[in-house]
Amino acid sequence: xxxxxxxxxxxxxxxxxxxxxxxxxxxxxxxxxxxxxxxxxxxxxxxxxxxxxxxxxxxxxxxxxxxxxxxxxxxxxxxxxxxxxxxxxxxxxxxxxxxxxxxxxxxxxxxxxxxxxxxxxxxxxxxxxxxxxxxxxxxxxxxxxxxxxxxxxxxxxxxxxxxxxxxxxxxxxxxxxxxxxxxxxxxxxxxxxxxxxxxxxxxxxxxxxxxxxxxxxxxxxxxxxxxxxxxxxxxxxxxxxxxxxxxxxxxxxxxxxxxxxxxxxxxxxxxxxxxxxxxxxxxxxxxxxxxxxxxxxxxxxxxxxxxxxxxxxxxxxxxxxxxxxxxxxxxxxxxxxxxxxxxxxxxxxxxxxxxxxxxxxxxxxxxxxxxxxxxxxxxxxxxxxxxxxxxxxxxxxxxxxxxxxxxxxxxxxxxxxxxxxxxxxxxxxxxxxxxxxxxxxxxxxxxxxxxxxxxxxxxxxxxxxxxxxxx
Numbered sequence: 507x508x509x510x511x512x513x514x515x516x517x518x519x520x521x522x523x524x525x526x527x528x529x530x531x532x533x534x535x536x537x538x539x540x541x542x543x544x545x546x547x548x549x550x551x552x553x554x555x556x557x558x559x560x561x562x563x564x565x566x567x568x569x570x571x572x573x574x575x576x577x578x579x580x581x582x583x584x585x586x587x588x589x590x591x592x593x594x595x596x597x598x599x600x601x602x603x604x605x606x607x608x609x610x611x612x613x614x615x616x617x618x619x620x621x622x623x624x625x626x627x628x629x630x631x632x633x634x635x636x637x638x639x640x641x642x643x644x645x646x647x648x649x650x651x652x653x654x655x656x657x658x659x660x661x662x663x664x665x666x667x668x669x670x671x672x673x674x675x676x677x678x679x680x681x682x683x684x685x686x687x688x689x690x691x692x693x694x695x696x697x698x699x700x701x702x703x704x705x706x707x708x709x710x711x712x713x714x715x716x717x718x719x720x721x722x723x724x725x726x727x728x729x730x731x732x733x734x735x736x737x738x739x740x741x742x743x744x745x746x747x748x749x750x751x752x753x754x755x756x757x758x759x760x761x762x763x764x765x766x767x768x769x770x771x772x773x774x775x776x777x778x779x780x781x782x783x784x785x786x787x788x789x790x791x792x793x794x795x796x797x798x799x800x801x802x803x804x805x806x807x808x809x810x811x812x813x814x815x816x817x818x819x820x821x822x823x824x825x826x827x828x829x830x831x832x833x834x835x836x837x838x839x840x841x842x843x844x845x846x847x848x849x850x851x852x853x854x855x856x857x858x859x860x861x862x863x864x865x866x867x868x869x870x871x872x873x874x875x876x877x878x879x880x881x882x883x884x885x886x887x888x889x890x891x892x893x894x895x896x897x898x899x900x901x902x903x904x905x906x907x908x909x910x911x912x913x914x915x916x917x918x919x920x921x922x923x924x925x926x927x928x929x930x931x932x933x934x935x936x937x938x939x940x941x942x943x944x945x946x947x948x949x950x951x952x953x954x955x956x957x958x959x960x961x962x963x964x965x966x967x968x969x970x971x972x973x974x975x976x977x
Contacts, residue, residue, distance in 0.1 A: 555612070557615075557888075557889070558885060559736075560842065560846065560885040561619055561623075562619070564734070564842070570755060573773070573776075574776035578776060578779070580779075580780045583608060583769075583770075583779075583783050584605065584786055585759055585771060586616075586787045586790070588616050589918065590923075592739060592742040592743055593923045594927070594929045594930050594933075595746045596746050596749070598930050598934070599749035603933075604750070607746065609756075613753065614739030614740060616890070617918060620736075620809070622735075622828070622839075623735045624731075624732050625655075625656045625730050627730055628917065629652065629898055629921060630915035631898045633695050636898065640946060644942070649699030651939070652920075655921055658924065659919075659923055662745065666744070670737040675827040675828075676727050677716065678727070679716065679830070680722055686723045703729040704725055705725065707723050707726065711723070715827055716829055717822045717875065718875055721831075730828075754773075759773055759791075762783070764797070765904065766906075769908045782908075782909070782933055784929055785798065785912075788912045788922075789804045789912075791912070801912070802892040802894055802900075802912055805891060805916075806889060807851070807889065808859075808866060809850040809885075809889075810883050811847070811884055812849070812878070812884065815847060819841050821877065823841050823847075838850045838851065852866050860888065863888055892912050893915045894915055897915045898948075900948055901925060901943040901944050909932065
């Protein structure tokens with residue numbers, strides 16, 4: 507671990523956060539990622555504002571960056587100002603490269619500014635599954651780096667003074683004894699790779715952290731945590747610019763030349779030519795780069811934010827840890843800095859937005875916390891993440907100087923920061939970890955472009971039934 511950082515005094519002393527705006531604006535409109543057309547990502551023309559999320563309402567002040575106009579040259583052009591693109595850009599800028607980031611909407615407009623804000627270590631695919639599918643060497647490789655993404659985030663928050671409400675610790679909550687056995691097996695396996703920050707909780711112990719009787723137990727990962735995801739992205743963008751990087755917003759990528767020695771992208775009003783091109787569009791790249799379109803499947807998840815809860819917040823989550831359960835279609839939740847319950851769940855394969863997000867999530871919230879029955883919901887929003895069939899993120903190259911990373915499968919906060927660093931390492935000459943991930947075999951979703959969504963929906967029904975039956 508450890509990037510080669512340029513010792514620039516202005517970087518150490520830069521304060522990159524502004525004041526807080528906590529606007530209690532009632533906004534429960536459906537907010538999808540796909541805008542006007544087919545749900546595959548950014549589309550159409552015109553400026554794209556942030557969706558009506560709690561995060562957008564409480565975001566730190568940030569400038570609007572200009573769109574790409576005309577021909578632009580860069581050492582490195584990165585498509586996507588989400589976590590992967592910003593992480594890669596910041597690493598490269600610290601190493602002295604001229605970086606240009608091109609974003610179709612605003613910094614953090616997609617999953618990076620809409621997610622649950624939970625720092626959950628590991629990939630979606632468990633270490634046990636990785637060992638079973640890819641072998642013990644790959645398992646050991648992944649086991650040695652799955653906490654690095656969280657460490658990268660903490661390092662940047664401290665170095666650049668990013669105001670994003672960073673807190674320590676996350677809980678995996680178990681509904682059944684079988685899930686508790688899975689957690690104990692996970693703890694033992696992770697300990698083999700030096701991860702010893704886990705604390706097992708029985709029914710009584712978890713009740714001291716989560717104000718519900720729903721769980722039989724759980725496990726705390728003290729190296730996990732939670733934060734304001736959009737403010738993290740905005741702070742990282744400011745850090746990139748403080749090091750001389752350039753970010754263009756409202757610059758929808760309409761095409762890409764990925765196979766040439768000097769790759770390029772086309773936008774609505776211009777073109778960027780670069781020595782190196784990095785594609786970090788994840789769930790929003792859609793069909794712009796056909797070689798990547800079949801590798802991932804867009805899926806949406808939803809969130810709601812309650813009114814500020816006052817003293818009730820201490821009864822719901824007295825130790826201020828974030829929580830996710832172990833079901834296939836899971837619930838995840840935490841407290842905001844101003845005492846709201848931020849509650850997420852539900853998965854819609856194909857990336858569409860439910861007609862009534864509040865109606866979809868409120869029953870689970872009130873089942874867990876009956877005291878919150880009838881609580882006012884101030885914000886409701888939806889957003890896409892990119893699934894791979896194996897649930898392992900993918901890194902690779904599409905040409906001699908075109909790189910990509912995508913497919914965090916719902917575990918993107920820490921994973922994207924790690925993969926952004928691995929991309930930067932590869933671009934600056936260290937291919938060790940990049941080549942290991944790039945060499946992992948991948949499979950397209952069964953059913954092809956036409957039937958992969960119905961296939962995934964059937965699978966989710968099956969696993970959801972098993973959850974309800976406690977199997």
